[in-house]
Amino acid sequence: MPATHRAVPLLSLVAVGALTLSACSDSASESDALPRNPSVIILSGDGMGSQQLDARLPVAGASAADSEDAATLDAGKRRSGSSPAVGGAYFMNISGGIPVAGDFDGDGQADPAMVAEGNWYICLSGNDYARGGPYSLDMDGIPVAGDFDGDRQADPAMVAGGDWYVWFSGEDYARGGPYPMGMTDGQPVAGDFDGDRQADLAVVAGGNWYVWFSDDDYARGGPYPMGMTDGQPVAGDFDDDGQADLAVVSEGNWYVWFSGEDYARGGPYPMEISGGIPVAGDFDGDGQADPAMVSEGNWYVWFSGADGDVLDEPALLGAP
Ligand SMILES: [Ca+2]
Ligand SMILES: [Ca+2]
Numbered sequence: 275m276p277a278t279h280r281a282v283p284l285l286s287l288v289a290v291g292a293l294t295l296s297a298c299s300d301s302a303s304e305s306d307a308l309p310r311n312p313s314v315i316i317l318s319g320d321g322m323g324s325q326q327l328d329a330r331l332p333v334a335g336a337s338a339a340d341s342e343d344a345a346t347l348d349a350g351k352r353r354s355g356s357s358p359a360v361g362g363a364y365f366m367n368i369s370g371g372i373p374v375a376g377d378f379d380g381d382g383q384a385d386p387a388m389v390a391e392g393n394w395y396i397c398l399s400g401n402d403y404a405r406g407g408p409y410s411l412d413m414d415g416i417p418v419a420g421d422f423d424g425d426r427q428a429d430p431a432m433v434a435g436g437d438w439y440v441w442f443s444g445e446d447y448a449r450g451g452p453y454p455m456g457m458t459d460g461q462p463v464a465g466d467f468d469g470d471r472q473a474d475l476a477v478v479a480g481g482n483w484y485v486w487f488s489d490d491d492y493a494r495g496g497p498y499p500m501g502m503t504d505g506q507p508v509a510g511d512f513d514d515d516g517q518a519d520l521a522v523v524s525e526g527n528w529y530v531w532f533s534g535e536d537y538a539r540g541g542p543y544p545m546e547i548s549g550g551i552p553v554a555g556d557f558d559g560d561g562q563a564d565p566a567m568v569s570e571g572n573w574y575v576w577f578s579g580a581d582g583d584v585l586d587e588p589a590l591l592g593a594p
């Protein structure tokens with residue numbers, strides 16, 4: 275296990291009910307600006323920190339020899355024993371945006387979201403996937419979602435020019451940042467890699483993963499070379515051990531490095547949707563992340579749980 279769990283909370287949390295984001299508006303004409311407060315500072319890592327998790331994350335490239343028999347995400351499903359169900363297509367009617375998933379309402383199921391031109395549209399599972407938003411964060415950038423303050427509700431984040439900004443659900447969505455991670459290249463990813471229930475910041479550049487661990491004062495770990503320079507990085511807890519697993523999606527094939535398997539690589543798992551952008555989230559709420567692909571506003575979800583029809587109603591997410 276990694277380092278020390280902080281005795282002092284990084285944030286003085288204020289409980290915020292799940293209704294904060296459920297005052298959903300289907301109107302595209304009004305913009306709900308979330309409050310901004312740049313004074314919230316929790317990230318102090320200087321970007322040049324410890325390598326203390328190198329023993330748990332592979333330092334050399336991950337093994338590619340462990341994948342021949344994997345046609346499904348079996349390696350990540352040993353604990354549940356259920357079969358994956360292929361979900362249908364769910365249409366959010368937001369095109370041209372970037373898909374993000376996170377449990378914004380804190381009900382244990384990931385909520386699909388789309389971010390277009392700085393506006394967030396979120397279909398809360400706790401609100402029958404009615405579409406809420408647009409929520410304007412008044413900032414453009416690459417959207418990321420994760421529970422950075424550990425209150426069990428996902429926090430929206432934006433990454434622009436290597437700087438991270440986080441709107442903390444536990445702080446009434448006050449903005450924190452900019453947090454300069456010192457990397458302007460690469461794809462930002464959020465996931466709780468150290469398992470302390472707070473999302474950690476990660477950047478994937480040139481096949482190398484860099485992680486700023488919340489339980490180590492956001493000291494940087496890495497680079498962790500995963501041996502894949504192509505593809506889209508995704509993070510999610512596919513094996514349900516409480517730690518986010520690293521994943522890369524390349525040409526419709528998912529590869530997952532399972533934390534519960536010493537980061538042995540599983541895959542390729544073919545889940546191809548033409549033009550699909552990969553997203554991971556626990557949409558059915560069984561504790562295991564579910565792979566999803568989003569293409570032209572349609573969400574395709576492969577549910578880890580046997581009950582794979584969670585999103586079947588409504589098939590149309592939000593209002594037309
Ligand atoms: Ca949160
Ligand atoms: Ca963490």
Ligand SMILES: [Ca+2]
Nearest residue numbers: 511517519533
């Ligand atoms: Ca895991």
Ligand SMILES: [Ca+2]
Nearest residue numbers: 556560562578
């Ligand atoms: Ca799941």
